[in-house]
Amino acid sequence: MGVVASGTKLVPTPYMVAVMMRDFAFGGVYDDAFSGTILTHLLASMQRVYGGFLLAAAIGIPLGLLIGKVAFVRALLDPTLSLLRPIPVTAWLPLSMVFFGLGPRSAVFLVFLGAFYPILLNTVFGVRSVDGKLFEAAAMLGCDGSRMFRQVVMPASLPAIFNGLRLGHGFAWILIVVGEMTGVPTGLGSVIMDGRTLSRPDLVITGMVVIGVAGFACDRLIVVLNNYVLRWSPQHRG
Amino acid sequence: MADRRPFLHVRDVGKTFQIGSERVDALHHVDLTIDKGEFVCLIGASGCGKSTLLRIIAGFETPSYGDVRVYDAPITGPGSDRGMVFQDYALFPWMTVRNNIAFGPRQKSLSSAEIRSSTEKYLEMVGLAKFADRYPYQLSGGMKQRAAIARVLANEAGILLMDEPFGALDALTREQLQDELLEIWARTQVTILFVTHSVEEATLLADRVVVMTAGPGRIESDNRVSLTRPRDVSAPDFNAVRRNLTEKLTSHVSRRRLKSVA
Numbered sequence: 187m188g189v190v191a192s193g194t195k196l197v198p199t200p201y202m203v204a205v206m207m208r209d210f211a212f213g214g215v216y217d218d219a220f221s222g223t224i225l226t227h228l229l230a231s232m233q234r235v236y237g238g239f240l241l242a243a244a245i246g247i248p249l250g251l252l253i254g255k256v257a258f259v260r261a262l263l264d265p266t267l268s269l270l271r272p273i274p275v276t277a278w279l280p281l282s283m284v285f286f287g288l289g290p291r292s293a294v295f296l297v298f299l300g301a302f303y304p305i306l307l308n309t310v311f312g313v314r315s316v317d318g319k320l321f322e323a324a325a326m327l328g329c330d331g332s333r334m335f336r337q338v339v340m341p342a343s344l345p346a347i348f349n350g351l352r353l354g355h356g357f358a359w360i361l362i363v364v365g366e367m368t369g370v371p372t373g374l375g376s377v378i379m380d381g382r383t384l385s386r387p388d389l390v391i392t393g394m395v396v397i398g399v400a401g402f403a404c405d406r407l408i409v410v411l412n413n414y415v416l417r418w419s420p421q422h423r424g
Numbered sequence: 425m426a427d428r429r430p431f432l433h434v435r436d437v438g439k440t441f442q443i444g445s446e447r448v449d450a451l452h453h454v455d456l457t458i459d460k461g462e463f464v465c466l467i468g469a470s471g472c473g474k475s476t477l478l479r480i481i482a483g484f485e486t487p488s489y490g491d492v493r494v495y496d497a498p499i500t501g502p503g504s505d506r507g508m509v510f511q512d513y514a515l516f517p518w519m520t521v522r523n524n525i526a527f528g529p530r531q532k533s534l535s536s537a538e539i540r541s542s543t544e545k546y547l548e549m550v551g552l553a554k555f556a557d558r559y560p561y562q563l564s565g566g567m568k569q570r571a572a573i574a575r576v577l578a579n580e581a582g583i584l585l586m587d588e589p590f591g592a593l594d595a596l597t598r599e600q601l602q603d604e605l606l607e608i609w610a611r612t613q614v615t616i617l618f619v620t621h622s623v624e625e626a627t628l629l630a631d632r633v634v635v636m637t638a639g640p641g642r643i644e645s646d647n648r649v650s651l652t653r654p655r656d657v658s659a660p661d662f663n664a665v666r667r668n669l670t671e672k673l674t675s676h677v678s679r680r681r682l683k684s685v686a
Contacts, residue, residue, distance in 0.1 A: 317514070319510055319514040320514060322482075322484050322502065322508065322514070323508070323514040323575075324516075324527070325483075325484075325502035326484075326502040326503070326504065326508050326576075326581075327527050327528035327531060327575070327579050328531035329527070341518040342516075342517075342518070344518070417559075418517055418518045418519070418559040419561065420561055
C-alpha cells in the first residue's frame with residue numbers, strides 16, 4: 187500500500203534496465219561501484235562455473251564409466267551416492283560455508299555438486315545401455331579387456347555423456363547465483379544480491395540478463411562441440 | 425597332403441536354458457562337421473536352435489555339454505578365426521565404413537600400411553570404396569551388410585557365421601547380395617555357415633543344407649545339394665531340390681501339429 191501510495195516503481199522500465207546495462211558494461215552514466223565492471227563480474231563467475239563444472243566432469247565421467255562397467259565399484263558406491271542424491275544442492279549451502287568458508291571456494295563447491303550428479307548418472311546410463319551386440323562384434327574381431335573399454339564402451343557412451351554435460355552445465359549456471367550469495371565481493375550472483383540490498387531492481391535485472399546471455403552462449407558452444415563429436419549420430423544433434 | 429582332421433567339428437553339443445521354472449532344451453545332442461571351404465546352410469522353423477548353435481560356434485555362448493573344435497582345438501570364446509555377420513549388422517556407429525573394416529586388423533599388431541591395404545582390398549571387394557568415409561547411418565541396409573561382411577573378411581576369419589544376414593533386406597537387394605556373397609566365397613575360399621529360414625535361399629547358396637527341428641532342437645537331416653553353379657532358381661532341377669527340402673522342413677512341423685490335434 188505504502189509502495190503504491192508513494193509511487194515507487196519496484197519494476198523498472200526496459201529503458202531503465204537498458205541504461206543500467208550500458209553503465210554496467212561501459213560506465214559513464216552513474217559512475218558508481220558497478221559502472222564498467224561487467225568483465226570483472228562475468229570473469230569471476232565464469233571461473234567458478236567452469237572450475238566447478240570441469241571438476242564435476244573430471245570426477246563424474248571416469249567414476250560413471252567405472253560404476254557402469256565394474257560391478258564391484260557399483261556395489262561399493264551406489265548406496266552412498268543414491269542417498270546423497272535427493273538432497274537439494276541449496277541445502278548444502280550452510281555446510282559448504284563451514285567447509286570452505288565465506289568465499290569463492292564455497293561457490294565452486296556448490297556448482298560442482300549441482301553439475302556432478304547429472305554428469306555421473308548419465309555416464310552410468312550410457313555405459314549400461316551399450317548394445318550387447320557391439321561387444322560381441324568387437325570380441326570376435328579380437329578386441330578385449332582395456333581395449334574394449336577404450337574402443338567400444340567410451341565411444342558408445344558418448345551421446346549419454348554429452349547429455350549429462352549439457353544438463354550439468356545448465357545446473358552450474360543456476361547454482362552460481364546461489365554460490366555467490368555467500369558473501370563474495372565479485373560475480374554476477376553477488377551483483378544481483380547487491381542490487382537487492384540496495385533496492386536497485388534495474389541492477390538485479392541486469393545481472394539476470396547477463397547470466398542468461400552468458401549461459402546461453404556457453405550452452406551453444408557445448409552444442410557445437412556435441413554436434414562435432416557426435417556427427418555419426420543424427421539423433422544426438424542438438 | 426590335405427589335413428584329415430575335420431575343419432569345424434560340433435561334437436555332441438547341447439544347450440538348455442532356464443526360463444523361469446521351465447527348462448528349455450534349445451539344442452539336443454547336435455553333431456555336425458564342416459569341411460574347409462564348404463558353404464553350409466542351416467534351416468529350420470523358429471525355435472529350432474539354429475541361431476543358438478551359431479552363437480555357440482561363435483563362442484558367444486557356452487554349450488551345456490559337448491564342445492566345438494576347429495582342427496581339433498576346442499574353442500573357448502569369441503575368436504578372430506570365426507567372424508559373425510549379424511542380421512542387424514552391429515556396425516560401430518561412431519566409425520566410418522573404412523574404420524569399421526579396419527577394426528579387426530587394428531587389434532593385431534600390424535603396420536599401418538598393412539592395415540590400409542587390407543582395408544582397401546575388402547572395401548573394393550564389397551563395392552564400398554566410394555562410400556568408405558560414410559557413417560553407418562548414411563548407408564542403406566544392403567550397404568551396411570556389405571560393410572559387415574567386409575569387416576569379418578578383413579579380419580582374416582576363416583569361418584563366416586551368418587545369422588539370417590539378408591532377412592531384413594528387400595527382395596531385390598537380397599538377390600544382389602546373395603550373388604555377391606557367392607562371388608566372395610569363390611574368391612576367398614572362406615568357409616560359410618549360414619542360418620536362414622528361406623528354403624530357396626538355402627538351395628541357391630549351399631553345398632549342404634542342414635535341416636533342424638524344434639522341441640528339442642536337433643538336426644533332422646543333412647542334405648547335399650549337387651546342383652551346378654551358377655544356379656538358376658527357375659530351373660526344374662532347382663525346383664525339385666527345393667520341394668524336397670521344403671517337405672523335409674514341413675513334414676516334421678505338420679506331424680507335430682497332427683499329434684497335438686489328436
